[in-house]
Amino acid sequence: MxxxxxxxxxxxxxxxxxxxxxxxxxxxxxxxxxxxxxxxxxxxxxxxxxxxxxxxxxxxxxxxxxxxxxxxxxxxxxxxGWFAVAVNVFPDRVHGGLTDLGGRVLADETLWVTDPAPEAVLALVGRVVEQLRRDAPNPERVVGIGLAVPGVVDARRGEIRYSPPIGWRAVDVPSVLARYTSLPVVLDNWVSARARAERWFGGATGVDEFVYIHASRGIGASVVRSGGIPPRQTFVSTEFGHVVVNPEGPRCRCGRRGCLEAYASADALPRYAGQPDRRPEEILAAARAGDPDARQAVAETLGYLALGIVSLIHMLNPNRMYVDGWPLTDGIDGLAFLRRAVDERVLEGMKEQVSLEPTRLTEWGPLIGGVALVLDAVLSRGEAHVKPVEVRGA
Ligand SMILES: [Zn+2]
The missing domain is CATH 1.10.10.10 (Winged helix-like DNA-binding domain superfamily/Winged helix DNA-binding domain)
Structure with a gap:
């Protein structure tokens, strides 16, 4: 043993x-x-x-x-050799997965939320965790839980400070979860969890510093920095989506007006298409099929997202950015659009340095973000990192 x-x-x-x-x-x-x-x-x-x-x-x-x-x-x-349970909390459901340390999902389980109160939802998380732990080839070998949630998170203390999508404030996750499972829990904002997954299992393996942008119903960005000897990586969650673009603009999910998210998330697509009752996926499908109104809506929404990305580049001067979410939908050329915008709008001297890449995470990306959280905690309490160098042939 x-x-x-x-x-x-x-x-x-x-x-x-x-x-x-x-x-x-x-x-x-x-x-x-x-x-x-x-x-x-x-x-x-x-x-x-x-x-x-x-x-x-x-x-x-x-x-x-x-x-x-x-x-x-x-x-x-x-x-x-070891396993982790990754859990994502969404407004309507709790999705958990049992994975190995290579990020392979061995089993997954969804429970639907009927009562949105934190205690009730975390009870569901506990049920999903214990179910998946029993499914493990060796339950003794499950190291911990990586919990990814939307909103503002104090990862060190395990506290969700405020989450607009699920409506929680000041929730001390480890102490509530301890009623339902004995496994240790690591918590982070779900965009940062995905950035960790990009680092561990996606395109950013061995990449020291990058910015990960996720655009879906919300918009988030995680800034990954590295420093010290040996270099340590830090994952900084931002609320990039709530940068105010126009104080008199449309209402955002956070309750304020004119946030970038209200202009550039997938939820903005139906509004720009003049079809507010349709779902974003329907507008994207129509755009793919050549519908002019839908194509125009996609271009407008991407245009706002591009402005946000251009601002991020001017603020952070990154070398590498990974884009995930609706702009990668097949048939809309979202990434090419964003790259053109960077080329047109970012200052000379900066734009040559930055590359905009598609995420390499699969549809399991959100879940394996939780595994990456556990890995980071197991390996290094989330911060240690070895600077990648060219390894000479053995
Ligand atoms: Zn907002």
Missing amino acids: PEPIRFEDMSTGNRATVLQAVRDMGPISRADLARLTGFSATSVSRIVEELKGQDLVVEAPGNLESGPGRPPTLLSLNDR
């Missing part, structure tokens, strides 16, 4: 650094790990033995074609 994993085990220093390097760059040899982390060969070997003892790392023979002599043993993260 391996040593149990505790969140705090990984929080101090070197083991988290080594484990994250194995995750980012594996399969990787001990020699490359030492080069990458700056630790001595002896330290790396000792830490690797500990991680193997916890079933977090596995080894396999290297590639025989890599050169003359005996190939080095290569280390990888043991994706299947």
